[in-house]
Amino acid sequence: MRRRRKPLRILAATAIVATAVVATGTAWASVPSREGNLLTTCTLDHVGRDDPIKFPGAPGGSAHQHDFFGVKGIDAFTTTASLRNHPNTCNFAADSIAVWIPSMVWADGSEHPATRIDIYYRKQVHSRVAVHAFPMGLRTIVGDAMNTTKPSAAVWECGNGTFQGAIPPAACTAEVQESMYFPQCWDGRDLDAPDHHTLVGCTGAPGEIRLPQIQVIAHFPPGSGGGKLESDIDASTSAGSTAHDDYWFAGNPRLWRMIIRRCLNAGVQCRVVGREAAWPRGSIVNVSVTPPKLVMTASEARPHPKRRHVTRHRPRATAASQTSGERTARR
Numbered sequence: 001m002r003r004r005r006k007p008l009r010i011l012a013a014t015a016i017v018a019t020a021v022v023a024t025g026t027a028w029a030s031v032p033s034r035e036g037n038l039l040t041t042c043t044l045d046h047v048g049r050d051d052p053i054k055f056p057g058a059p060g061g062s063a064h065q066h067d068f069f070g071v072k073g074i075d076a077f078t079t080t081a082s083l084r085n086h087p088n089t090c091n092f093a094a095d096s097i098a099v100w101i102p103s104m105v106w107a108d109g110s111e112h113p114a115t116r117i118d119i120y121y122r123k124q125v126h127s128r129v130a131v132h133a134f135p136m137g138l139r140t141i142v143g144d145a146m147n148t149t150k151p152s153a154a155v156w157e158c159g160n161g162t163f164q165g166a167i168p169p170a171a172c173t174a175e176v177q178e179s180m181y182f183p184q185c186w187d188g189r190d191l192d193a194p195d196h197h198t199l200v201g202c203t204g205a206p207g208e209i210r211l212p213q214i215q216v217i218a219h220f221p222p223g224s225g226g227g228k229l230e231s232d233i234d235a236s237t238s239a240g241s242t243a244h245d246d247y248w249f250a251g252n253p254r255l256w257r258m259i260i261r262r263c264l265n266a267g268v269q270c271r272v273v274g275r276e277a278a279w280p281r282g283s284i285v286n287v288s289v290t291p292p293k294l295v296m297t298a299s300e301a302r303p304h305p306k307r308r309h310v311t312r313h314r315p316r317a318t319a320a321s322q323t324s325g326e327r328t329a330r331r
Contacts, residue, residue: 131213
C-alpha cells in the first residue's frame, strides 16, 4: 500500500512555523545593548473611507476618512498577495506595506491629510534580546477609534517642540507631528486577531516572538493645530484621543532577515539613501559612524529577485471543459 505524501504547501508551512518557534529560543550573545533601527519614509498616496483590515471587501466601510501610505492603490479589496511586488510611495523599494491613519479636520471643518509618514523599525536600547523578521501577511492596529475615556495612544508635537498627549492648540502654526508605537510581540501563530490588535506587549510567555518595534510618525501640514481627527468627530471627542494606526506587512522575509541582522540586532542605525547620497538610490547605510558606511547595496535591497519569465502555452479550453463561471466571464 502506497503512502500518501503530504502536499508541499503543508510541508512548507510546517517548516516556517518550526523555524519561528526555534528562533524564539535562539541565543544571541552577540546582540549589543545599544539601539539598532531602520528608518524609512512614505509619502501620501490617497485618502478614502476604506479599511481592508476592519472592513475587508466593503468599499467605504469606515465611518471616517483615512490617509493611505505605502503600496499604491490600497482599497477594501487589498490582500497580502496584492501588496507584494506592487509600486509604493516609500523611499525603500522593499516596503511592501500598507499603512493608514485618520485624516485631520481643521477648526474650519476642512479635511487635511498627513503629507508623509516616517517609519522606524527598532530593537530597543539597553536590550540584548534579538528581534525577528515579520511574518508575511501580518495585520495589526494600535490605538482605539472609539476611545473617549483613556489617554490617546499617540503623542503630538508642534514643529520641533516637545511631544505632548493631545493635538497642539490653534496657537501652533507649524507642522503637527503624531507619533505612535506599536506593541512588539507576536504569538507566532495568528496573522490577525479578532480585535486586530495582533501585536501585544511582551510578557516572556512561551512561544512569544519579539518583532521589530514599529514607530509611525505622521506629518500633518501647518494649520493642523487646534484640529481634530476624523475619528474624534465620529466618537464625539477631541484632541486626538481616538488616534489609531493600521499596518499590513507583505515584505520579503529573506530581505528583512538581512536588514535585522545587519542593522537592528547589530545595534546599528540604518537609513535608506536618496539621490543626494554618494551611493545608488535605495542603498542602506549605517549612520552610527562618521562617515556613514554602506550596509546593503541597492541591488541587495530590491524587494524581490527578478525571475526569468517563461511563457507556457496552454490548449484553448473548449465549451465543454469550461465551468459556467468561466463561460459567463468570457461573454
